[in-house]
Amino acid sequence: MESLEILSNLFSFQNVLAVVAGVFIGILIGMLPGLTANLGVALLLPVTYGLEPTSALLLLVSVYTSAIYGGSFPAILINAPGTSASAATALDGYVLTQKGQFNTAIRVSTFASVFGGLISGFALLFIAPPLSLISLKFGPAQYFMLAIFGLTIIGTLSTGNFVKGLLAGSIGLFLSTIGSDLDSGYPRFTFGFSGLLSGINFVPAVIGLFSFSQALILSEDPNKTIQLKKIKTDAWHFLPKLIETQKVFLNCCVSSLIGVLVGILPGAGGDIASWVSYNEAKRFSKNKSEFGKGSLKGIAASECANNAVTGSALIPLLTLGIPGSTTAAILLGALLIHGLLPGRELFTTNGNITYSVIWGFIFANLFMGMVGLFVAKYFGKIAKIPNYFLAPSIIVLSVVGSYAIGNNVQDVYTMVIFGLVGYLMKKLNYPPAPLILGLILGPIAETGFRQSQILAKDSVLIYILNNNISLILFVLTIVSILSAIYLEITQKVNYEKNIS
């Protein structure tokens, strides 16, 4: 009965439309170099306000997985990865294009992306529900430590300089304190602006940091267009050939596993998974020399792993509220907008929504493959859209999107200010993801901290750490900071060795 309910919910007209639209939009965004899955999800976030929670989340997860796949097109055809997760794909994909085998490369990349996406979808379906049981044991102390751990791991993993990541996260935490204090009602850091009393709305902040800032980056080089050379290419087959799939099948299995594992780790996104998977495929290959020279296994390893991340990155998000990737951090915001709190409740009270979204995600991956192979023929025309059109279009969509949140012009100003902040952060190599996460997790961390203060008989620190879960999270936080310091030092030593 429950399964039938989920199926009827999933295949309602609005939900199917959300998946179809999400897949098309995602592939288009991924295809355009300079546009990312983050940008796509951030831009569509306000559109989901008017939708049912299931449709809203289906639209966003479909955009997420399809944009990662769409990034393989420019990587293969013009050696310009549409998303950072497809950088490893370009190594072999572009060589194949030069050899006149563009269609073969696209077919293999499509097969691998769909394979990885499906595995991650099923991983999400089977791992997330039992894992969510842990959240039942969470109280104020555990939630406080969880927020701190989430911020630390994202801050340390998302950039080459972990201090910048932590700083960005801390600034996000600070920004979350602006507005009326939830307990006393006292206005904090509002400086007389009544508009700040309700705090900073994180949706305009997300749109500004990820979309508006990207428009500013694109406008640096407004007349940049992609020059496509006329290439001879092999005959078009809609379905991958059996021999191609046999060749990469084992690779896809291993790469999916790597992608799923990397995705579950908070902060490690598709780019890390695709490079780890590519290196492992090369390491275990009998013919290592073929890698970098047009290897189908290389394309499959990279594409399979980066799409395998998309579903598994939602596992820590849905169960504990820790996003596994930057896009998942934005999706956390989407959950909160629709009144859905990560944890066990998502799989019990709101089970109908959650399971529909998970099955919809699996369905979106299948549909993505079909659309991708259909759209591939028109890639040349889509990729030629110049920056002078993309930049103002993104700005206009950002403006109208941030206005639509609450029919409030103040949100639009907030978005533009965060857009400039995001632009400067990108220029200064500060990752924007920890800032957004700080803004989202700030209230959770502060509430946990203050409730712990009330409950603690002696020291609040002793109270927070006086249970196994908090202690484990505390140890993990320390380990993530120490490993980041270690990486920082070894990078410096390696650099000096290379110089000498």
Place this chain on the structure above:
Amino acid sequence: MNRIKSNIFVSLLLILLSTILFFFAKDYPGTSKNFPITILLLIFILSIGQIVISIYRFKNIHQSKFDIRLFPLIIFILSFLFIYLMKFLNFFGSFGLFFLIFIYLFNIKNKKFYIIGSLILFISIYLIFEFGLKVSLINREFLG
């Protein structure tokens, strides 16, 4: 400005801001000051750490210039201006004008593609937001 200088400049700015904000926060009543003060202290310490790292890590590395181009800054200012103008011209009037200014700003050659593309974009926005999401972009509610 090279990377070391820009990193140090930003860190100094954060130190200054966190110090000023600390003096505001310390007067907040009861427990409402604890969390912000902790975070401001963290920002202060991390900024000092960033200065040390910038000097230690990057001193031997060839420094790429930190440059901010003119176009993004112009667009940022124009965006502010046109959001303000929405009060008088509505969304479509204001951002229609915004789109037209880009033709001269970016010296766009293929005007036909640009104008047709813009029209399609604006019509799509109108249909999606007015009819799909019931967000009025034309009536007086939008005038702020």
